[in-house]
Amino acid sequence: MDTSQLRPIPVNTPKFWGNEKDIVAQCVEDGWISSEGPKVAAFESAMAEKCSRKFGIACANGTAALDIAVKALGLGEGDEVIMPTFCIISCITQLARAGAVPVLVDCGDDFNMDVSQVAGKITAKTKAIMCVHTYHFPVNMGPILDLAQKHGLKIIEDAAEMIGQTCGGKPCGSFGHASTMSFYPNKHITSGEGGMVLVDCPDLAERCRQLRNLCFNPKKRRFVHDDLGWNYRMTNLQAALGWAQLQHLDASVRRKREIGRLYSELLEGCPGLVLPKDRNATDEENIYWVYGVEVAESVSADAEEVCQRLAKVKVGTRPFFWPMHEQPVFEKMRLFEKASFPVAERIAR
Secondary structure (H helix, E strand, C coil): CCCCCCCCECCCCCCCCCCHHHHHHHHHHHCCCCCCCHHHHHHHHHHHHHCCCCEEEEECCHHHHHHHHHHHCCCCCCCEEEEECCCCCHHHHHHHHHCCEEEEECECCCCCECHHHCHHHCCCCEEEEEEECECCECCCHHHHHHHHHHHCCEEEEECCCCCCCEECCEECCCCCCEEEEECCCCCCCCCCCCEEEEECCHHHHHHHHHHHECCECCCCCCCCECCCCCECCCCHHHHHHHHHHHCCHHHHHHHHHHHHHHHHHHHCCCCCEECCCCECCCCCECCCCCCCCEECCCCCCCHHHHHHHHHHCCECCCCCCCCHHHCHHHHHCCCCCCCCCHHHHHHHC
């Protein structure tokens, strides 16, 4: 096949709505380009309001947001944290570094953690549950909230892929003790790179602010530190872009849903493909952060080969997440020996 005339179809192209350039340029003209600029606070406030939270703490990226949330909630040596095996490695990194114990559960066919498995994983050492909304739909948060209240557990909600999504009529990013966001270019809004922690507790918000800024303490002499944090600040330029994008979040979500439904219309009836549903069992609407297609078991080619074939005709794809219990780095650490999570293992391949 002659592919020279084919128009490449990328995995994602950031959508700019027209006002971003002027808003970012104004920061340059005003000289506010660092993390000290006013658009950081404006972005934090606007995102917190959008997610029905009291405080937003902007940071360098989604991984940084998770690192900050884990440490701010005091999760450390020997603490068990229940979380999905099917997620990006950012979710587990700070837990492993802090000496906490990730306790994994399998996912369901909707790619989210199987909530029915969580209760059976709770022990006297369990301190938190990390919920990771994945690809299309939110985790069913109702049962998780009930378990957390019953057992006195913290909840971290990774809402990076669900900006603009709802769960039971509440915005994703509003659940639990701390929620995290990512503003990478493939998200529904972008700041180039960037992330945010969303909380309601003022003391927790202040702890997050200190952790993102090397644990400088505004009440003490500068360059005197009581704890170790990170330089995870967001610049004013990034915040300006994110703030401008946030004004168009609803339109961005509508556009994603239009694209997802178009794919479903065009691919309907294609043998060997399992297409995403437009609504889930709790009647949540698919946000189509990605358009996740499974290759049916009846197909001789695996997902990797299908991706390679699509690349030859200039169609960009990405594999699904690789389960945490099968990650080589954690095999070396002997974290999940003999663990088996069949749904995640099947979906990943």
